[in-house]
Amino acid sequence: MMSFRSFALGAVNRVLRLKSFLKRVGNLFGPAGGVSSHYVQLRGGEAVQESSRLRGAWRSQDLPVRQRELVDTQLAALRRGEPVDVFDVMTRALRALPSDVRGMSVLEVGCSSGFYSEVFEIAGLDVSYAGCDYSDAFIGLARHKYPALRFEVEDATALNYGDNAFDIVISGCCLLHIPEYEAAVAETARVACRYAIFHRTPVVLGQPNVYYRKQAYGVETVEIHFNEPQFLTLLDRQSLELIATYTLDEFVQDGVGSANRTYVCKKMDS
């Protein structure tokens, strides 16, 4: 006979699957923001093989223009004073830092077309922004859009910047696409002098890392959802002290669930 515990866990899993299904259906057919679709969970060896096969997927020449179309509508909304949750979380995180960010140098790793520079400008945050991304096409568009700013083609796992080179380093929602995410966290910590921010990080609770193959703007990519306690341990191992967490969405029941959060860390020796 089925125990109450396995019945309850089964029910939780069904709810989680339903939630995840609804989210993905919403992504497929929804309005602006429907950037991700066709999620397939990967298991065991397939997760390893697919994340390695699709590691370079974001270098696709098709992505920058497609992403920018959505970003431009979000930036326009922000300029009209409307809330855009992903942008608002980041500006709130910077404003809430223990130090005044005015004049601080900020590097965004995985910057795409550099649009967070515009978010910061609209928000009146007087930071000195630079961006890097492993995609030539994204960096080409960033340089075209913001010719006065500094952009470099860089891989998040092997950055060509010195230790402590930037006051604040933002890992811009890219870890989830990087199979060697531990190296990317280490590099973020190394080049950050004072703060490291891991923006829009998908995490899971009560279950190990979950790997998906999905389509981002119609391009096949891999997305990793990190076991949250292990992710926090990883930050700690890089001498990053977690000082704030911002939750974009969360669904947890009986310790099992998923969330999307922005983690703000202080470099311990700073």
Ligand SMILES: C[S@@+](CC[C@H](N)C(=O)[O-])C[C@H]1O[C@@H](n2cnc3c(N)ncnc32)[C@H](O)[C@@H]1O
């Ligand atoms: C989901 S977009 C995030 C854009 C923006 N930072 C944001 O927060 O909305 C992920 C970005 O990470 C970049 N990326 C993926 N893997 C990378 C890697 N190994 N090194 C550097 N950038 C990478 C992609 O090219 C893409 O521009």
